[in-house]
Amino acid sequence: MFGFEIKKEYGKARRGVLSTPHGKINTPAFVPVATKGALKGMGFDEASALGAEIFMVNTFHFYCSKEYETVERFGGLHRFLGTDHPLMTDSGGFQVFSLGAGWGRSTGKLPHKGASSSTERKEGMVRIKEKGVVFKSPFNGDIISITPEDSIRAQEALGADIIFAFDECTSPADSYDYQKDSLERTHRWAERSLNTLKNDHQAMMGIVQGGRFEDLRKNSARYISSLPFFGFGIGGSFGESFGDSKENMYSILDLLSEELPPEKPKHLLGIGEPEDLVEAVKRGVDLFDCVIPTRFARHGTILSSHGRVNIRSSRFKDAKGPLDENCSCRVCLNYHKGYLHHLSRRREIYGIMLLMVHNLHFILHLMADVREGIEKGDLSEVERKKERFSS
Amino acid sequence: MFGFEIKKEYGKARRGVLSTPHGKINTPAFVPVATKGALKGMGFDEASALGAEIFMVNTFHFYCSKEYETVERFGGLHRFLGTDHPLMTDSGGFQVFSLGAGWGRSTGKLPHKGASSSTERKEGMVRIKEKGVVFKSPFNGDIISITPEDSIRAQEALGADIIFAFDECTSPADSYDYQKDSLERTHRWAERSLNTLKNDHQAMMGIVQGGRFEDLRKNSARYISSLPFFGFGIGGSFGESFGDSKENMYSILDLLSEELPPEKPKHLLGIGEPEDLVEAVKRGVDLFDCVIPTRFARHGTILSSHGRVNIRSSRFKDAKGPLDENCSCRVCLNYHKGYLHHLSRRREIYGIMLLMVHNLHFILHLMADVREGIEKGDLSEVERKKERFSS
Numbered sequence: 114m115f116g117f118e119i120k121k122e123y124g125k126a127r128r129g130v131l132s133t134p135h136g137k138i139n140t141p142a143f144v145p146v147a148t149k150g151a152l153k154g155m156g157f158d159e160a161s162a163l164g165a166e167i168f169m170v171n172t173f174h175f176y177c178s179k180e181y182e183t184v185e186r187f188g189g190l191h192r193f194l195g196t197d198h199p200l201m202t203d204s205g206g207f208q209v210f211s212l213g214a215g216w217g218r219s220t221g222k223l224p225h226k227g228a229s230s231s232t233e234r235k236e237g238m239v240r241i242k243e244k245g246v247v248f249k250s251p252f253n254g255d256i257i258s259i260t261p262e263d264s265i266r267a268q269e270a271l272g273a274d275i276i277f278a279f280d281e282c283t284s285p286a287d288s289y290d291y292q293k294d295s296l297e298r299t300h301r302w303a304e305r306s307l308n309t310l311k312n313d314h315q316a317m318m319g320i321v322q323g324g325r326f327e328d329l330r331k332n333s334a335r336y337i338s339s340l341p342f343f344g345f346g347i348g349g350s351f352g353e354s355f356g357d358s359k360e361n362m363y364s365i366l367d368l369l370s371e372e373l374p375p376e377k378p379k380h381l382l383g384i385g386e387p388e389d390l391v392e393a394v395k396r397g398v399d400l401f402d403c404v405i406p407t408r409f410a411r412h413g414t415i416l417s418s419h420g421r422v423n424i425r426s427s428r429f430k431d432a433k434g435p436l437d438e439n440c441s442c443r444v445c446l447n448y449h450k451g452y453l454h455h456l457s458r459r460r461e462i463y464g465i466m467l468l469m470v471h472n473l474h475f476i477l478h479l480m481a482d483v484r485e486g487i488e489k490g491d492l493s494e495v496e497r498k499k500e501r502f503s504s
Numbered sequence: 505m506f507g508f509e510i511k512k513e514y515g516k517a518r519r520g521v522l523s524t525p526h527g528k529i530n531t532p533a534f535v536p537v538a539t540k541g542a543l544k545g546m547g548f549d550e551a552s553a554l555g556a557e558i559f560m561v562n563t564f565h566f567y568c569s570k571e572y573e574t575v576e577r578f579g580g581l582h583r584f585l586g587t588d589h590p591l592m593t594d595s596g597g598f599q600v601f602s603l604g605a606g607w608g609r610s611t612g613k614l615p616h617k618g619a620s621s622s623t624e625r626k627e628g629m630v631r632i633k634e635k636g637v638v639f640k641s642p643f644n645g646d647i648i649s650i651t652p653e654d655s656i657r658a659q660e661a662l663g664a665d666i667i668f669a670f671d672e673c674t675s676p677a678d679s680y681d682y683q684k685d686s687l688e689r690t691h692r693w694a695e696r697s698l699n700t701l702k703n704d705h706q707a708m709m710g711i712v713q714g715g716r717f718e719d720l721r722k723n724s725a726r727y728i729s730s731l732p733f734f735g736f737g738i739g740g741s742f743g744e745s746f747g748d749s750k751e752n753m754y755s756i757l758d759l760l761s762e763e764l765p766p767e768k769p770k771h772l773l774g775i776g777e778p779e780d781l782v783e784a785v786k787r788g789v790d791l792f793d794c795v796i797p798t799r800f801a802r803h804g805t806i807l808s809s810h811g812r813v814n815i816r817s818s819r820f821k822d823a824k825g826p827l828d829e830n831c832s833c834r835v836c837l838n839y840h841k842g843y844l845h846h847l848s849r850r851r852e853i854y855g856i857m858l859l860m861v862h863n864l865h866f867i868l869h870l871m872a873d874v875r876e877g878i879e880k881g882d883l884s885e886v887e888r889k890k891e892r893f894s895s
Contacts, residue, residue, distance in 0.1 A: 149846070149847075149850050149852060150843070150846065150847070150852075151847055151852045151853075151854035151855070152854060153852065153853050153854065154853045154854065154857070155854070156854065156857075174850075180846065183821060183822055183842065183846075186822055187822075187824065187840060187842060187843075192840075193840065193842065193843050193846075194843060195838045195839045195840070195843060430574060431574055431577055431578075433578065447586045448586045449578060449583075449584065449586070451574065451578060451584065452541070452578075452584050452585060452586060455540070455541065455571065455574075455584075456540075456541070456542055459540050459565075461540060461541075461542045461544065462542075462544050462545045462853055462856060462857075463542035463543060463544065463545065463546070463547065464542065465853060466545070466547075466853075466857070
């Protein structure tokens with residue numbers, strides 16, 4: 114039922130086809146995020162018509178509310194959401210550490226001296242133990258615990274095609290010692306995650322961590338790839354909080370392209386800026402999930418052949434013509450910039466819906482261009498598009 | 505270009521066709537409201553596919569922000585919004601008195617002793633003079649004036665097919681003396697509105713006011729119908745703030761069905777509860793605009809063959825099956841109540857979008873049933889559907 118076939122390679126970039134029980138995904142692929150079981154302004158079928166072939170649902174929200182039990186009573190996410198498209202769920206780990214804690218953390222043995230202030234730690238405490246994590250729900254303040262076993266059982270209840278092992282997502286500011294300790298625990302959690310999965314209609318990805326440290330990343334890649342995972346997630350926050358994040362991310366990806374087994378799919382978690390997609394594909398990444406097309410739409414930012422543009426800028430008040438004259442999406446074919454400016458300034462739902470169509474179309478078409486570039490052995494056009502975003 | 509043809513009558517109910525430069529509208533018709541130039545969760549084409557044939561845009565927001573000037577530079581609303589469907593705009597009067605003032609008001613000659621407290625009057629002052637109205641913008645606090653001439657010029661700039669005369673929308677709590685004084689001014693404003701319109705691709709509706717007083721309504725109907733309006737709006741707030749509002753509204757509609765010329769279209773402004781649509785059609789009303797399908801969607805309320813139902817109720821958490829087993833909309837064909845409950849509880853945009861599809865489908869199909877009932881000379885099925893909403 115599951116498979117990953119590499120059709121063509123160009124440098125380290127790979128043009129592949131990932132098979133799941135609900136269908137095939139052409140890679141490199143962008144995976145739109147339906148955080149709580151819906152894209153924020155569009156149905157799955159419309160996103161599919163734009164070129165999306167698989168969607169990511171976040172386990173965290175369904176776990177905190179125990180709604181994974183409800184979903185299970187419906188027969189899993191596909192039935193609950195009313196879709197037959199391939200789906201993936203993450204493990205909840207990322208949100209436990211970002212939403213639940215604001216990076217504030219403590220462990221019994223190893224009090225963490227990171228960038229977080231002591232206030233943050235008290236506010237958003239996450240207690241990490243060998244068994245699992247205890248944290249305060251960001252939704253209602255409940256004290257919630259989650260272990261690797263809990264995460265996998267919830268993901269089995271949700272029933273997505275591809276699921277992820279439970280990991281600790283460390284902060285870019287974490288020290289070497291902390292990262293090393295965390296990594297070893299994440300490796301033990303990876304084994305426990307694998308041991309928990311009891312069905313064969315879901316495939317699990319293991320997650321490589323190790324922060325910004327090359328030897329830890331190498332160690333993690335070797336360990337995780339020694340386990341029988343279907344593929345690999347590349348985790349860790351490379352956010353803007355971390356100064357030289359992009360260069361560091363690219364060099365980590367260079368390293369992992371050597372260390373991870375080439376025949377398995379690699380998913381770069383939470384990354385989706387156009388320039389990062391292109392740079393990561395060139396370093397062998399096959400899958401990406403990111404909320405950017407949606408989040409940008411809510412804030413009036415569009416992705417275009419001129420780079421990022423904020424349509425709320427007053428210079429668009431009287432502007433005729435499409436958002437992007439090089440775009441063929443239905444928004445660019447039908448609406449003036451001035452109208453989209455008006456809707457976005459007034460926070461109209463329909464404005465979010467339209468900007469999201471455009472942004473998702475942009476990203477999915479960029480990925481289609483990437484795939485075509487790999488097939489043709491020429492990524493120069495994609496590189497040129499990327500340049501608009503790198504400045 | 506404009507016309508109104510009555511194809512069939514059944515009692516006082518009329519099955520007609522209203523012609524505009526942008527197309528024909530089968531009446532009785534429900535007019536979805538695109539307040540600021542967009543339906544809150546759906547495009548015009550999707551609403552059209554559900555059966556909507558004309559849309560209402562509110563002049564007030566475009567007037568306060570002076571954006572009618574922007575729209576004019578685009579060539580009018582049809583071009584600005586990117587739609588060819590028939591459109592109507594209201595005069596701004598209703599919002600001046602409801603949003604702008606919270607019903608607090610004063611005139612030079614006739615200090616109004618209504619239900620409003622003196623605090624409200626100071627907070628949300630609207631000064632009404634013979635020339636027009638001065639009020640504080642509810643958006644930014646600017647002091648704004650609007651006269652009948654201003655309203656019509658703004659509506660000409662917006663360029664909708666059907667426009668409305670500028671009127672004062674009185675409060676249900678207003679005294680007889682206040683209503684009488686206001687009505688006479690509204691009549692003078694009606695003439696000034698007509699005298700301002702300088703083009704023949706827009707048709708104007710005059711507005712009948714007079715509150716809950718039958719002699720004032722009769723006086724207003726006679727005066728307004730003596731002027732060369734294309735049709736008539738029936739104005740006034742019959743809101744729940746006014747105790748016996750529904751019965752009063754129905755008796756006023758009975759009266760107006762005798763007093764207004766039968767060959768012209770009648771639009772009941774701002775009304776859209778299913779039971780009111782049916783009762784008003786039986787009293788000769790041809791057009792309705794209302795935000796209910798959208799507003800209800802945002803609050804989780806659905807219109808169904810079981811009446812009004814709030815999908816956020818915890819009893820729907822595990823509920824399988826469609827919102828309404830008697831509904832054929834794409835939401836009822838594809839989604840479980842439990843999923844819609846989940847989305848609506850979490851205030852997901854996609855939940856608003858789906859509930860709006862269902863609600864608008866419900867209202868538009870009710871109107872289609874009403875039209876079919878008039879054609880067949882049998883409204884019993886529609887009466888039965890209505891009963892679910894009357895209790």
